[in-house]
Amino acid sequence: MKRVMVLGSTGSIGRNTLDIIGRMPGEFRAAALSCRSRIREIAAQTAEFKPEAVAVNSIDYTAGDLRQLLPAVQFYSGEEGLLKMIEEVGADIVVNGISGARGLLPSFKTLECGMDLALANKETVVMAGSLITELARKRNQKLIPVDSEHAALFSLLESAAERGVAEVILTASGGAFRDFSTEQLQNVRVADALNHPNWQMGPKITVDSATMANKGLEVIEAHYLFSIAVDKIKVLIHPQSYVHAMIRTIEGSLYAQISKPDMRLPILNALSYPRLLGADFADLELGNRELSFLPVDYQKYPLLALAYEAAKTGSAHCVVYNAANEVAVEAFLKERISFLEIAAVVADTLNLDWYGSTATLEDILDIDQRARVETERFIK
Ligand SMILES: NC(=O)c1ccc[n+]([C@@H]2O[C@H](COP(=O)([O-])OP(=O)(O)OC[C@H]3O[C@@H](n4cnc5c(N)ncnc54)[C@H](OP(=O)(O)O)[C@@H]3O)[C@@H](O)[C@H]2O)c1
Known part of the structure; x- marks a missing residue:
């Protein structure tokens, strides 16, 4: 029986992962769950899947709120709390279904703690591809992609x-x-x-x-x-x-x-790797x-062309591409910019001078932060 930690359990990847755990109780068990702020959803998941621990990364809830909503479970709060949960609770495999750059540190913590990583959070690889693949290789941990x-x-x-x-x-x-x-x-x-x-x-x-x-x-x-x-x-x-x-x-x-x-198919294959387990949801009659x-x-799709350019130019540009796009999409979702302006502000941000080291996580997070400030400037 594999103990599975599901980061971002209230999101689309997280819910699909729990669906598989629920279907295959003889194979998998939920060891721990996490979310940002959808606390009622995670409370319902906790009641159903009975994990050992839960992490909530929101300043909107006090320890008292969390104790009331999540009785009989160990809970962690804030970004530090999430990293602590990964370290202290442990699992056979961690599914990282957190959205955006916030998934980066949990991916590194998972491998550093000696656990296999089923990675949906593509931002981890876009921002720190060389570092994360090197870490997995050095530690002899599996880094299994979940992106279909x-x-x-x-x-x-x-x-x-x-x-x-x-x-x-x-x-x-x-x-x-x-x-x-x-x-x-x-x-x-x-x-x-x-x-x-x-x-x-x-x-x-x-x-x-x-x-x-x-x-x-x-x-x-x-x-x-x-x-x-x-x-x-x-x-x-x-x-x-x-x-x-x-x-x-x-x-x-x-x-x-x-x-x-x-x-659910790529998630199941990541959880069971290297075995294949029987399932009926992905069969396609041709x-x-x-x-x-x-x-x-x-x-029509300038952001795809910009990604190719960023990948060819170097890792700092990949960090900028991701950060600028994240800020621009957030602004679009809040109706601050139009759909076509997403690509325009990402292009403007990438056009600044971004040569710099990406040798450490600190370097990467520094470029990420600076790119976010510049993108916000273009949006304004
Ligand atoms: N959805 C897919 O089919 C799919 C396919 C391939 C790859 N991916 C990748 O998988 C990742 C997740 O995608 P998704 O569609 O599942 O996203 P989603 O539905 O928006 O879910 C995101 C999850 O991350 C949590 N979260 C967000 N910000 C956080 C933060 N600052 N700290 C801690 N937790 C945070 C959310 O918690 P709350 O619910 O509390 O906000 C939620 O549980 C992304 O990197 C995406 O590119 C997704």
Whole structure:
């Protein structure tokens, strides 16, 4: 029985992870849960899954509030509290489903404490790809991607890496505005951007799917996770979201991973790795189904082009790309800027002088903070 720590348990990845734990009580048990502020949701999860500990990262609740809402469970609060819970409670594997740059330190703490990491928080790899992969290698801990495209590549590359891989292909649904012209994008609203055709996800990643910044983050993620040159990572629009990734071997064959768009499959495979466990939610019958692929229009999705540039320029630019995009999306969600201005402020921020060391986590967090200040300046 694996003890699983679920960070961000109230979010989309967290809830899908708990769904699997609930379906497979003989395989997995929830050791600990965490959230930012959705305290009633985590209290309900605590009553159902009976974890040993819970961490809440919100200043809105006092210790007294938490004791009342979370009786009979050890609780931790604040950012320090979350890191302490990872260290003190421990688990066989930690699922990091925290959204944004706040997931960075918990990822490092997990590996430093000798636990395997099932990583949905792509920001960890975008911001600190070399450091986190090196840490996992040195400690001999597993770093298993949960992002569906990277989970697909992880298994495809395991079986074909030795045979010579020419390129990898990440697929993209095209998000909420796939069929919109650039003119139509000028007037889109927050509610439109949050209406993803294929996936149920948190608000930040759903907006990122509409701008394709999400695919940009994933190109950077693939570059660091699998040590693949940026030029060998291709993106194709695939509206149905059945093919999650492909690899092309040197003699020209394409290999694909195909399943229903359901995040429970990559989460289950990460939890059970290296075993495969039987499940029924991802089976896809291909009869009478259409699989189509289209090239990306980089004029329409400038944030994807900017991500390629950032990945080629260097790791500091990847940190800036992520920070600027996070601040811009937050501003869009609060209706402070328009949809098209997200890409504009990220481009403006990246155009500043960002050469600097990313050798330590402190360096990375310093660049991240400075980029956020500059982006906010452009937004204002
Ligand atoms: N959703 C997907 O299908 C999917 C697929 C691939 C990759 N990912 C990646 O997985 C991560 C999570 O995505 P999501 O869609 O699950 O996000 P989400 O639904 O917004 O959930 C985010 C979770 O993180 C918690 N959280 C947010 N800020 C925090 C902070 N400052 N400190 C501690 N906890 C915090 C939230 O707590 P509250 O609920 O209390 O706010 C929530 O539990 C992202 O990096 C995303 O890119 C997601």
